[in-house]
Structures are given as structure tokens and as C-alpha cells.
Amino acid sequence: MAESPQTLPDYAEMAALVDPQVTHRLPDIGRLVSLPQTTYTLLTLLMDERSQAEDLVKVLSQDPALAAKVISLSNSSFYSLQQPVSTLDRAIMVIGFKELEFMAMGLGLSETFDLSKVPQGFDGEGLWLHSLSVSFIARELAILSKATEPSEAMITGLLHELGLIILVSKFPGQFQQLMELLSAGMPFYEAEAALGLRHDVIGYLLARNWNLPLVFQAGILFHHRPKEATSFKAMAALVALADILAHKIGYSLQMESLDVDLPYTLTTLGISPTQLQNLIKELMVAIPQAHPLWLQMMRSGQTKNRGLRSKLSSFLEQDGGQARKH
Numbered sequence: 001m002a003e004s005p006q007t008l009p010d011y012a013e014m015a016a017l018v019d020p021q022v023t024h025r026l027p028d029i030g031r032l033v034s035l036p037q038t039t040y041t042l043l044t045l046l047m048d049e050r051s052q053a054e055d056l057v058k059v060l061s062q063d064p065a066l067a068a069k070v071i072s073l074s075n076s077s078f079y080s081l082q083q084p085v086s087t088l089d090r091a092i093m094v095i096g097f098k099e100l101e102f103m104a105m106g107l108g109l110s111e112t113f114d115l116s117k118v119p120q121g122f123d124g125e126g127l128w129l130h131s132l133s134v135s136f137i138a139r140e141l142a143i144l145s146k147a148t149e150p151s152e153a154m155i156t157g158l159l160h161e162l163g164l165i166i167l168v169s170k171f172p173g174q175f176q177q178l179m180e181l182l183s184a185g186m187p188f189y190e191a192e193a194a195l196g197l198r199h200d201v202i203g204y205l206l207a208r209n210w211n212l213p214l215v216f217q218a219g220i221l222f223h224h225r226p227k228e229a230t231s232f233k234a235m236a237a238l239v240a241l242a243d244i245l246a247h248k249i250g251y252s253l254q255m256e257s258l259d260v261d262l263p264y265t266l267t268t269l270g271i272s273p274t275q276l277q278n279l280i281k282e283l284m285v286a287i288p289q290a291h292p293l294w295l296q297m298m299r300s301g302q303t304k305n306r307g308l309r310s311k312l313s314s315f316l317e318q319d320g321g322q323a324r325k326h
């Protein structure tokens with residue numbers, strides 16, 4: 001969907017909204033917290049619409065630990081296969097390219113962000129399940145609406161709560177203060193704005209530090225305020241709608257309240273109310289079914305640090321800065 005000009009808010013302007021103790025550390029976090037090398041490669045692969053199943057197998061084959069996890073998950077009872085899967089080629093045949101790319105990205109991210117050690121009283125698994133469900137729904141919405149690339153929607157969905165993930169894992173003191181305001185009854189958006197901890201803005205700033213493609217940055221920044229997007233409107237509306245749908249089917253983040261204009265997101269994406277109802281029915285079956293597999297994915301992603309890390313920015317530079325023409 002052509003949208004121009006494709007610009008996003010100025011870094012300094014957005015950083016001014018955030019607690020300086022957080023903004024000062026973001027560039028360092030951007031350097032220190034990095035995605036596994038294979039995840040970078042997958043990210044680039046998934047953004048290339050010419051890529052095929054063989055390319056995915058090739059990338060995974062170069063990372064035996066990840067390949068083993070993918071094969072092991074393919075054999076989970078979720079797929080109820082007659083014959084066990086022992087190779088990537090077979091895994092792709094029986095569970096499909098779409099499922100495999102989702103699994104590989106999910107595993108890479110769960111390895112990067114260990115949400116099993118989060119401040120007391122916060123549901124790290126809930127945040128992970130929320131991110132995966134929004135990612136899953138975002139891809140379905142992209143397929144239905146044809147408004148964005150399905151793989152891009154999937155990745156943006158996975159990353160849309162990046163700011164919250166960083167707050168929880170890197171700024172426990174500030175996060176604790178936020179939890180205290182929430183327990184005192186202050187609404188979430190008010191509390192995070194009052195403390196300079198807006199998670200949409202923090203996620204955006206980190207995505208910029210990582211030099212992620214603009215479409216991801218936009219999805220992260222506008223996931224609660226899609227109407228404020230002046231470019232990448234379709235992605236902003238799509239992630240916001242996926243967030244609402246995750247909420248509807250019981251995969252919300254309890255702390256967040258969603259006051260997004262649903263009709264606006266539907267109009268922007270060209271989705272009719274009937275199509276929406278049908279999708280909700282499908283999601284209400286598909287997501288609870290995938291839930292045990294996702295938990296397994298998260299836990300196996302966190303079992304081992306495979307090494308092979310480097311900076312996302314340097315990887316994307318090798319790829320010509322922006323992996324695609326955004």
C-alpha cells in the first residue's frame with residue numbers, strides 16, 4: 001500500500017518524553033542486547049518476498065541448535081503427526097513454511113529476551129503469550145487485508161511490546177514505580193506518561209537504535225495510537241487491531257487498557273465486520289490450540305545461549321541499511 005512521505009517522528013523529540021535515566025542507557029542497551037545471528041538472517045530473509053522454503057531450510061541448517069529445537073517442536077503433540085519428523089525438509093513439508101518461519105522467529109526472540117526472570121508480580125509468560133498471539137493475528141490480518149506483507153506484520157506483532165520488554169528486563173526499579181501507580185488505581189497510559197515510561201516510545205527509540213526497518217518502528221510506536229501515524233498507517237492500524245483481537249480472545253496484557261478506535265482500524269485495512277467476526281471465530285480455536293506449543297517454544301528458546309551474537313545494526317548495514325524499500 002503506497003503511503004508517502006514515509007517519515008517517523010524525530011528521535012530527540014520522542015526521547016524528550018522519556019525519563020532521562022532510561023534514554024541515556026538506551027544506546028548501550030541497543031548495543032548489548034542483540035538478537036541471535038540466525039534471527040537477523042531470518043529477519044532479512046522473511047522481508048524478502050522472493051525467499052522460499054529452501055532458503056529458510058538453508059538458514060536453519062547453519063544453526064544446528066535452532067534446527068534441533070524446530071524439529072523437536074514439530075514433533076510436539078500439537079501437530080499429532082503419524083511419523084516423527086527428523087529433518088528440516090520434512091518439518092517444512094508437514095508443518096508448512098508459514099508455521100516454521102513463525103516458530104524460528106519466536107525461538108530467536110525468546111532466546112534474546114528472557115522473560116522468566118521479571119519483577120515479582122509481573123507475568124512474564126503472559127507478555128510472551130500476548131506478543132506471540134498479536135504476531136499470529138497480525139499475520140492473519142495481513143493475509144486477509146493484503147494491506148501489508150504477512151511476514152512484516154508477524155515480526156512487528158512480535159516486537160510491538162519491545163518497550164515493555166525492555167522496561168521489565170532492564171529497568172526493574174522504574175517498572176516497580178509504574179506497578180505501584182497502577183496498584184494505586186492510576187490508569188496505565190496516565191501512569192506511564194507521568195513517569196516518563198511510555199512503552200510505545202521506549203520501544204520506538206530502541207528500534208531506532210537497532211536500525212530496524214521503518215515499518216517496524218512505526219508499528220511499535222503507533223500500536224496504541226494508530227490515528228497519529230502519518231505514514232505506515234496500514235501497519236499501525238493492523239498492529240492496533242491485532243492487539244484488540246488478542247484482548248478479545250483472552251490474550252491481553254492485563255495492565256493495558258485498549259481504547260483504540262476499532263472502526264478506524266477496520267476502514268484503514270478494508271476489513272468488513274463479517275470478515276472480522278469470521279476471523280475471531282477462527283482465532284478462538286487456533287490460538288488456544290497453539291498455546292501449549294508457544295509455551296514450549298518460549299521455554300526451549302531460553303534453555304541455551306547459542307552465542308553467535310553481533311549487532312543488528314551492523315548486520316543490517318551489510319544488507320544495505322534498510323533491508324527493504326521503506
Ligand SMILES: [Fe+2]
Binds near residue numbers: 161199223224256
Ligand atoms: Fe502496548
Ligand SMILES: [Fe+2]
Binds near residue numbers: 130134160161243253
Ligand atoms: Fe499489545
